[in-house]
Every structure is written in C-alpha cells, then in structure tokens.
Amino acid sequence: MIFSPRRAVGATALITAVLVVSGCGGGSAPPPRTVPVARAAVETGVSAQGSVSATANNNIGFPKGGQLTEVNVDVGDQVRAGQVLAKIDDFNARQAVDQAEAALAGQQAAYQQALDNTAVDGAGNSVAQARRIVQATERQVDATLDADGEAIHQAERAVNQAKKGAAAAQAQYAADQQSCASQGGASAYGPPRMPFLPVPGQTQQQQQAGAAATNSCITLPGSQNQAAMAQQGVAQAEAQLSQARSKKQIDEASGRVQIEQARNGLVQTQNQLDASRADRPHQLDGAQAQVDNARVGVENAQRDLANTTLRAPVDGVVTAINGAVGEFLQPSSGTTPLAPGGEAAIPGAASANAGAAAASMGGGGASPGRPGGSQFLVLQNTSGFSVVAPFQEIDAAALVPGQAAHVTLDALPDVTLDGTVLAVSPASTDIANVINYYVTVAVARPDSRLKDGQTAQTSVITGEGPDAISVPNSAVIRQGDRTSVVVVEPGGRQVPTPFTPGLVGADRTEVRSGLTEGQQVLVAARR
Incomplete structure (x- = not known):
C-alpha cells in the first residue's frame, strides 16, 4: 500500500x-x-x-582527441540532426588521408603490374619454341639415320661388288694357273717362260692352245696380284660396312639423347607455363586484396577526417558543454x-x-x-x-x-x-x-x-x-x-x-x- x-x-x-x-x-x-x-x-x-x-x-x-578549434552552439540551444556542433584541428587527419591515398595508388600500380605481367605469355612462347626444337631434333635425327642407312646400303653394295670382283680375279688366277700348268709351265713362283714359238707340223688349233698356255704363264703373276688386291678390296669394303653400321648405332643413340633432351626442355617449359598459369590468379587476388586493404585505409582516414567535425546525431537541446576553444579533448x-x-x-x-x-x-x-x-x-x-x-x-x-x-x-x-x-x-x-x-x-x-x-x-x-x-x-x-x-x-x-x-x-x-x-x-x- x-x-x-x-x-x-x-x-x-x-x-x-x-x-x-x-x-x-x-x-x-x-x-x-x-x-x-x-x-x-x-x-x-x-x-x-x-x-x-x-x-x-x-x-x-570526438572519437579521437584533438585541439578544439570551434564550438558553434551554446548550452540551451535547440539543434537539428546533422547540424555542426564543434570542430577539432584536422591537420593530422588530412595528412593521414594523403598517406592512405598514396598507399592506395601504389597498390593499384602493383596490381596493374601483376595484370600486365607477361610471364604466362613468355612461358607459352617458350613451350612453342621447345616444341619446335623437339620437332627439329627429331627431323635431324631421322635425316642422320636415313643418311646412315644409305651409307650402309652403299657399303653393302660395295662389299657385294668387291666380293664379285675378288671371285672373278680368283677365278682368273686359278684358270691361269691351270692353263700354265697344263703346258708344263713353271709354277707361279718360277721364272717367266719364253714367248711362244710355233712348231712346224702343228695344227692351227694346237698352235693357238700353245700360245694361250704360254700367255697364261706369262700373266699368271699379274692375275695372282689382281686376286690378292681384289681380296683386299673385299676386306676394305667390309670394314667400311662395319663402320657405317657402327656409325648408325652411335647416331641412333646420340639421336635418342638429343630428342630426350629436347623433350625434357619442352617438359620444363610446359611446367613453367603451368606454374605461371596457376600462380597468376593468386597473384592477381593477392594484389587485389592489397588494393582493397589500401582502399579501406583511405576510407578509415577519410572517416577520421570527417570525425574532426562533430555533428548532432539527433534533434535535441544542448544541455552540457565541457570544453572551450583551444583546449585539448580526450577521445x-x-x-x-x-x-x-x-x-x-x-x-x-x-x-x-x-x-x-x-x-x-x-x-x-x-x-x-x-x-x-x-x-x-x-x-x-x-x-x-x-x-x-x-x-x-x-x-x-x-x-x-x-x-x-x-x-x-x-x-x-x-x-x-x-x-x-x-x-x-x-x-x-x-x-x-x-x-x-x-x-x-x-x-x-x-x-x-x-x-x-x-x-x-x-x-x-x-x-x-x-x-x-x-x-x-x-x-x-x-x-x-x-x-x-x-x-x-x-x-x-x-x-x-x-x-x-x-x-x-x-x-x-x-x-x-x-x-x-x-x-x-x-x-x-x-x-
């Protein structure tokens, strides 16, 4: 109650x-x-x-302290929302805005640099060049191996021809030996016989056979030499064939190395291209984040500058003022x-x-x-x-x-x-x-x-x-x-x-x- x-x-x-x-x-x-x-x-x-x-x-x-420069109202005044009530010194706030805007310009330039970066295009060009190098290397190796194959083919033909010549020379030498021996001629190492003289009473056929036998004995040393030289030719041709085959094997191995090296260069340049492509979005994102952060800094600095002017948040009557122009206010x-x-x-x-x-x-x-x-x-x-x-x-x-x-x-x-x-x-x-x-x-x-x-x-x-x-x-x-x-x-x-x-x-x-x-x-x- x-x-x-x-x-x-x-x-x-x-x-x-x-x-x-x-x-x-x-x-x-x-x-x-x-x-x-x-x-x-x-x-x-x-x-x-x-x-x-x-x-x-x-x-x-004021959110931040400073020296009071203006007081535009008195106790008892009726004010409207938004009306300027007082101000503090804004020098530091204006300097902060300039610094923040400069930082923003720097970050925007860095972003543009990242945007214009040619790393991806350069890596792409390197990949194309490496691919051309691989193709050129493969063509060069193929051409070398084709030349080596042709050289082997020529060497094989030379061997076959040398063998045929050696066989012919050996056959001639054997025929001369047999012909000379059939007439009682000297051996291949004996002195040469005298030239054939026809014998009276011989038939023309006998005379021709005797002449041939006498000539065989005379040419026997030469056919022997031809047979030996032909055999040497076969050995030389076979040696050249072996060299041609060895060269092809060496060129094949060297060609494979050159091709793998070229391909490895292609792989490396492709990896660089992939890395550049993968990094580019993140680099741009990072640069954009720096720009955004700098822009926030500008906004904060501008807000601090705006807060050096105190405005009425609502309509009302001023019932107290605790500060005079020239005094320093705390936040x-x-x-x-x-x-x-x-x-x-x-x-x-x-x-x-x-x-x-x-x-x-x-x-x-x-x-x-x-x-x-x-x-x-x-x-x-x-x-x-x-x-x-x-x-x-x-x-x-x-x-x-x-x-x-x-x-x-x-x-x-x-x-x-x-x-x-x-x-x-x-x-x-x-x-x-x-x-x-x-x-x-x-x-x-x-x-x-x-x-x-x-x-x-x-x-x-x-x-x-x-x-x-x-x-x-x-x-x-x-x-x-x-x-x-x-x-x-x-x-x-x-x-x-x-x-x-x-x-x-x-x-x-x-x-x-x-x-x-x-x-x-x-x-x-x-x-």
Missing part, C-alpha cells in the same frame, strides 16, 4: 499551526483549505521517489546508462560516476559532478519526459508494463501528472544495500515546466476498490494507532475527529466509521 510519512507529518504540522493561530486569536488568517468527505474509489499501489528524465539523452564527443568513451524500456537515461548515473572520479582524485565528497559527466557535449530530446524510479523488490514484484501511475514533483507542488508504466528492469540494482529495480513511467502530457533531473514521487496503481466514503490522504493525521482528521464545522470551528480507516490507497483513505459524507475536512497545503 502507498503511504507517505512526509505528507502525513506535513499535514499534522500544518493543522497544528492552524489550531494554534486560531486559539491565540491573533490577526486574520487565510481561510483553511478543506475538502468534503466524499464517496470515491480508493486506489491501491506502490510508490517510490525517482527523477524526471528526458525522452533521450546522448553523450557525444570520447563514455556511455549513457539507459533506463528500461527506452532511451531515457537513469538520472544521476553520469554525475555519480563523475563525482566518484573526482573523489578518487582528492576532490572529496564536496566536489560536484560535471554536467553530463565527462562528456564533451550532451544532447537531450525534451519533446517528452519519463520518470525513472527505483522500487524496492517487494513493490517491484507487483509492477507490470501498462499500469497507470500518478506523478508529483517537489519543484511543482501544484502539478499531478498522469503516467503509464513503460518497463520494469529485469535486473536488480543495489542502492544503499537494498535491492531495487528501476521502473520507467512515461508521462502522458508533460508540463512545460518539467526539467531533466527534477525529483518526482511516482505512485503506481496496482488495484482499485469499490466506491466508498473516503478522505484525501493529505487530510489524515496518524499518531500511533490513532487515525483522525480535522473537521471544519459551518461556523469555522475546527474539531479533531477520529475515524476508523479501511483501505489506504494512493490518494485517499477509506472511512469505515466516524465520519459522514459531506463533512468538510482540513487538508494540508502542498509544499
């Missing part, structure tokens, strides 16, 4: 003061504020104190702790972190947190507001999105805002050793006087009883187990009147007995 000791004590103090003034009779006092005892539904719920938070909160700054690294259910920030988290940092640096507890924490600039979307409040775990267990809520503010005591539970954090937060859950309540119709960070009392309606006689909680006085109100009679007399309470809701308390409908009761003015 909702119960506000602060309000009860305030009501008691105010009513006591009114009674004292009335009793003393000093001066004219303003008329007391009263409300009637009326029949109304009593709503039950839970409450917690939180803070007003803008719809969205953006802590922004922005802070984040916004978001409340559950939206982009509203948990109020005070950034300031708390900044205050803790200041305390750790020797600032002590008296050091206030910088607006927006340590961020260079803070933008808030103030088109709407929410209330973010930590509820104790026993109360948070009864909350679900969509429940109605009432919001009151210390800074605006005359304002009560309607709201709706937007979200309940699924994770707990330890606050002063007490488990709490942050709850975001969306304010339906924000008051123009609302500001981020204002203290707000949030009452979430968890149930509603039937219509019954009830009084506002601001009229109820509780002292121990005694509950009463101050009834203002028609004549103005104020009478403390106890009553028996029933259901205590967010705004009203049920009256079970002790009061009647229509009675006027004194209520405490809001502070």
Whole structure:
C-alpha cells in the first residue's frame, strides 16, 4: 500500500499551526483549505521517489582527441540532426588521408603490374619454341639415320661388288694357273717362260692352245696380284660396312639423347607455363586484396577526417558543454546508462560516476559532478519526459508494463501528472544495500515546466476498490494507532475527529466509521 510519512507529518504540522493561530486569536488568517468527505474509489499501489528524465539523452564527443578549434552552439540551444556542433584541428587527419591515398595508388600500380605481367605469355612462347626444337631434333635425327642407312646400303653394295670382283680375279688366277700348268709351265713362283714359238707340223688349233698356255704363264703373276688386291678390296669394303653400321648405332643413340633432351626442355617449359598459369590468379587476388586493404585505409582516414567535425546525431537541446576553444579533448568513451524500456537515461548515473572520479582524485565528497559527466557535449530530446524510479523488490514484484501511475514533483507542488508504466528492469540494482529495480513511467502530457533531473514521487496503481466514503490522504493525521482528521464545522470551528480507516490507497483513505459524507475536512497545503 502507498503511504507517505512526509505528507502525513506535513499535514499534522500544518493543522497544528492552524489550531494554534486560531486559539491565540491573533490577526486574520487565510481561510483553511478543506475538502468534503466524499464517496470515491480508493486506489491501491506502490510508490517510490525517482527523477524526471528526458525522452533521450546522448553523450557525444570526438572519437579521437584533438585541439578544439570551434564550438558553434551554446548550452540551451535547440539543434537539428546533422547540424555542426564543434570542430577539432584536422591537420593530422588530412595528412593521414594523403598517406592512405598514396598507399592506395601504389597498390593499384602493383596490381596493374601483376595484370600486365607477361610471364604466362613468355612461358607459352617458350613451350612453342621447345616444341619446335623437339620437332627439329627429331627431323635431324631421322635425316642422320636415313643418311646412315644409305651409307650402309652403299657399303653393302660395295662389299657385294668387291666380293664379285675378288671371285672373278680368283677365278682368273686359278684358270691361269691351270692353263700354265697344263703346258708344263713353271709354277707361279718360277721364272717367266719364253714367248711362244710355233712348231712346224702343228695344227692351227694346237698352235693357238700353245700360245694361250704360254700367255697364261706369262700373266699368271699379274692375275695372282689382281686376286690378292681384289681380296683386299673385299676386306676394305667390309670394314667400311662395319663402320657405317657402327656409325648408325652411335647416331641412333646420340639421336635418342638429343630428342630426350629436347623433350625434357619442352617438359620444363610446359611446367613453367603451368606454374605461371596457376600462380597468376593468386597473384592477381593477392594484389587485389592489397588494393582493397589500401582502399579501406583511405576510407578509415577519410572517416577520421570527417570525425574532426562533430555533428548532432539527433534533434535535441544542448544541455552540457565541457570544453572551450583551444583546449585539448580526450577521445570520447563514455556511455549513457539507459533506463528500461527506452532511451531515457537513469538520472544521476553520469554525475555519480563523475563525482566518484573526482573523489578518487582528492576532490572529496564536496566536489560536484560535471554536467553530463565527462562528456564533451550532451544532447537531450525534451519533446517528452519519463520518470525513472527505483522500487524496492517487494513493490517491484507487483509492477507490470501498462499500469497507470500518478506523478508529483517537489519543484511543482501544484502539478499531478498522469503516467503509464513503460518497463520494469529485469535486473536488480543495489542502492544503499537494498535491492531495487528501476521502473520507467512515461508521462502522458508533460508540463512545460518539467526539467531533466527534477525529483518526482511516482505512485503506481496496482488495484482499485469499490466506491466508498473516503478522505484525501493529505487530510489524515496518524499518531500511533490513532487515525483522525480535522473537521471544519459551518461556523469555522475546527474539531479533531477520529475515524476508523479501511483501505489506504494512493490518494485517499477509506472511512469505515466516524465520519459522514459531506463533512468538510482540513487538508494540508502542498509544499
């Protein structure tokens, strides 16, 4: 149930003061504020104190540090998305872009060189030349072997002719021997005979035979020599035939070696061609990868250059600027702790972190947190507001999105805002050793006087009883187990009147007995 000791004590103090003034009779006092005892539904719920938070909160700054050269807005300015807010010195960033572009040009040139590489064409030409060399070598070997075959054929013919000549010479020599011997001539080694003289009384045939025999004996040494020379000719022809055959064998072996060498050269050049063809796609891919990497470097450098100009990411109001022209800023690294259910920030988290940092640096507890924490600039979307409040775990267990809520503010005591539970954090937060859950309540119709960070009392309606006689909680006085109100009679007399309470809701308390409908009761003015 909702119960506000602060309000009860305030009501008691105010009513006591009114009674004292009335009793003393000093001066004219303003008329007391009263409300009637009326029949109304009593709503039950839970409450917690939180803070007003803008719809969205953006802590922004420069991704990389640098010297601040321009600040184009002031705190309180309304800005649009894309609007230039500030700038830092961009000299180094521009130099980095130039270097990255030069590196890209170098890699593009390397890629073009790889693309124009003639290794594959050269290897292909080498293969064609090696193939021609193989063919020429085969033709040369074939021609040599053909010549060797012809030489062997000629040598064989010479041998045959020499053998025929030797046979003829040997036959002539044998005939001369026989003819000479038949006439009683000397042997082949004897002295030559005298020339033939015809003998009287011989017939012409006898005379011719005798003459022939005499001539055979005379030519016998010559035919013998011819037979010997013919035999030598046969030996020489056979030697030449053997040489021709040996040469062919040698030329065949040498030709095979030459052909294999030529073929090996062809294989090597073909391997070089295959290797060049296989390597070329990978070389191009590698060169292209280097180009792509260099292009990414250019894009990163250009982005760093663009980030030297800070632009508003969204529409909003500038609520904090932490830096002046000429100062050096650190890279922005802070984040916004978001409340559950939206982009509203948990109020005070950034300031708390900044205050803790200041305390750790020797600032002590008296050091206030910088607006927006340590961020260079803070933008808030103030088109709407929410209330973010930590509820104790026993109360948070009864909350679900969509429940109605009432919001009151210390800074605006005359304002009560309607709201709706937007979200309940699924994770707990330890606050002063007490488990709490942050709850975001969306304010339906924000008051123009609302500001981020204002203290707000949030009452979430968890149930509603039937219509019954009830009084506002601001009229109820509780002292121990005694509950009463101050009834203002028609004549103005104020009478403390106890009553028996029933259901205590967010705004009203049920009256079970002790009061009647229509009675006027004194209520405490809001502070």
